[in-house]
Amino acid sequence: MYAFKYHKPSSIEDAAKVFSGADDARYLSGGHTLLPSMKLRLAGPSDIVDLSGIAGLKGIKVEADKVTIGAGTRHNDVALSAEVRAAIPALADLAGGIGDFQVRNRGTIGGSIANADPSADYPAAVVGLGATVHTNKRTIAGDDFFTGMFETALEDGEIVTAVSFPRPKRAAYMKFPNPASRYAVVGVMVAETASGMRVAVTGAAASVFRVAEMEQALASNFSPDAIAGVAVPADNLNSDIHAAADYRAHLVGVMAKRAVAKAAG
Amino acid sequence: MPTVSMTVNGRKMSGECEERTLLVSFLRETLGLTGTHVGCDTSQCGACCVHVNGDSVKSCTLLAVQADGAEITTIEGVANGEELHAIQEAFRDNHGLQCGFCTPGMIMSALDLLKHNANPSETEIRHHLEGNLCRCTGYHNIVKSIQAAAVAMGGAS
CATH class of the missing domain: 3.10.20.30 (Beta-grasp domain)
Structure with missing residues (x-):
């Protein structure tokens, strides 16, 4: 790891100020992507701005129509929360399947979505549940947040402060995990929401995407059979040592059907 | 510095x-x-x-x-002076280690599991240990050790 200057501000304003005054700063939340990247010298920031000292970034608020999770809230805080499990079980399930128990004790929702790993789980929840991302400058619709592989709508220095998830009528997340890393080879969130049906796929392409044809089919018949005939084209899907594009395309269908079956209960 | x-x-x-x-x-x-x-x-x-x-x-x-x-x-x-913690005793009694390299991490991980779930099933133990690799035991005796520790620590029936 290259040397860097370490800062631990206690407010969002101070964090943004330190960030903008540094040569090449990076925000640190749980650190479970950034620190491994720095060890490999894939990242070598001049300054690390640790956001964990900012009290207002942590916590879970469950309301009648939505669940709001502070950006600094750890995966295990979500996975083990009885309140989240009661309100949106699919969200607790998704958080509980990220990495392993120790990773979930450090990694945060804000860090995960700001990093926008194509195989991360949370993007499927943000898009699949129609969430809203709150930052220190504005709010961003979940559908507009992820713009590409490790790319988001965030501006340089902008800080995710919270994510609000509207409560779905029913939802479920199923993934085919990489057996070593637990990253999603393919993960699918299926949700029936107040504003319609949503099917969001992570792991398969450069960035999370929705499958409109499945959403239409589920709107008239919420059952695995309704989407059995929907083929997702393999064009533009990821191919790597873990899975070829056509296999990922197949998995999208399998995971979507399993998610529908689970959500239908 | x-x-x-x-x-x-x-x-x-x-x-x-x-x-x-x-x-x-x-x-x-x-x-x-x-x-x-x-x-x-x-x-x-x-x-x-x-x-x-x-x-x-x-x-x-x-x-x-x-x-x-x-x-x-x-x-x-984890131990109380010379007196081993119940989970350390359980690993010794159940041959839960061979080379011992992973054991400190296994024990610290398992203690966190037992804090959240005093009586975990075998499946829950194996799921919890996803983040702990052992290249000797095949995990079987580690799982047995943690089950024995749960009993010794008063959580399991």
Whole structure:
């Protein structure tokens, strides 16, 4: 790891100020992507701005129509929360399947979505549940947040402060995990929401995407059979040592059907 | 260099280290607590598992400066003097270790499981141990050890 200057501000304003005054700063939340990247010298920031000292970034608020999770809230805080499990079980399930128990004790929702790993789980929840991302400058619709592989709508220095998830009528997340890393080879969130049906796929392409044809089919018949005939084209899907594009395309269908079956209960 | 202070196994300890020093390196090289092991150094194997403010974490993926002011428990803090903790006894009784390299991490991880779930099923134990790799035992006796520890610690019936 290259040397860097370490800062631990206690407010969002101070964090943004330190960030903008540094040569090449990076925000640190749980650190479970950034620190491994720095060890490999894939990242070598001049300054690390640790956001964990900012009290207002942590916590879970469950309301009648939505669940709001502070950006600094750890995966295990979500996975083990009885309140989240009661309100949106699919969200607790998704958080509980990220990495392993120790990773979930450090990694945060804000860090995960700001990093926008194509195989991360949370993007499927943000898009699949129609969430809203709150930052220190504005709010961003979940559908507009992820713009590409490790790319988001965030501006340089902008800080995710919270994510609000509207409560779905029913939802479920199923993934085919990489057996070593637990990253999603393919993960699918299926949700029936107040504003319609949503099917969001992570792991398969450069960035999370929705499958409109499945959403239409589920709107008239919420059952695995309704989407059995929907083929997702393999064009533009990821191919790597873990899975070829056509296999990922197949998995999208399998995971979507399993998610529908689970959500239908 | 910054000075990092933390309460380790109930004792206040401090030392100087670079900002980029990992918690596991600080524990081993600055504080001399070599019971916590570095296995993969990539947050996968769990040999470096310690408790930070009561939660099990991988100390190879945490900067020492991030743990400034924290309460840390390492494998050295589990036994009561010469008297082994029930989970350590359980690992010994059930042949839960062979080479022993992963054992400190296995025990620190399992203690966190038993804190959340005093009577875990075999499936729950195996699921919990996803972040702890053992290359000797095939996990079978580790699972048996943790089941025995749950009984000894009063959680399981």
